[in-house]
Amino acid sequence: MLIADIDFCKPEDLEELYAIESACFKDPLNRRVMEHDLANLGQTVYLKAVVDCAIAGYGILARDGADAHVLNIAVMPEYRSNGIGLQLMFSFGEIAAEWGSKNMRLEVRKGNSHARHFYLALGFIYAKSIRNYYADGEDALIMTARLPLAVK
DSSP: OOOOEEEEEEEEGHHHEEEEEEEHHHSSHHHHHHHHHOOOSSSOOOEEEEEETTTEEEEEEEETTTTEEEEEEEEOOOGGTSSSHHHHHHHHHOOOHHHTEEEEEEEEETHHHHHHHHHHHHHOEEEEETTTTTTSOOOOOEEEEESSSSOO
């Protein structure tokens, strides 16, 4: 397991974050949306996982009423399966607790079995599915968990 330094992202991290986003997803987030979010503090929090002075992964958490909503987790392929996603998720759990959130939710591609198993191990359960959620027509599974998160 690698120990990453988890910190809040800054506007100057945009290029590295977008490079990670593009390397990890066939339909990356809109760069302008990321730029706007990083420049405007609000209901969305971006965290980065830094290993050896490089951003190895990042995630986005948003307030959604009383719940915390994980919008994205992306870890560079060469750093996967080293605990970085876990560190980001537990950091999100701490932030959500500070917000007073009792639950966390996220969407995951139905075909992404690795991510689904990762979230199940953190206590997430399947809540429902949404047909054709992603731009390529793939369904999304909505998963929810009570806070605090715990590895099972």
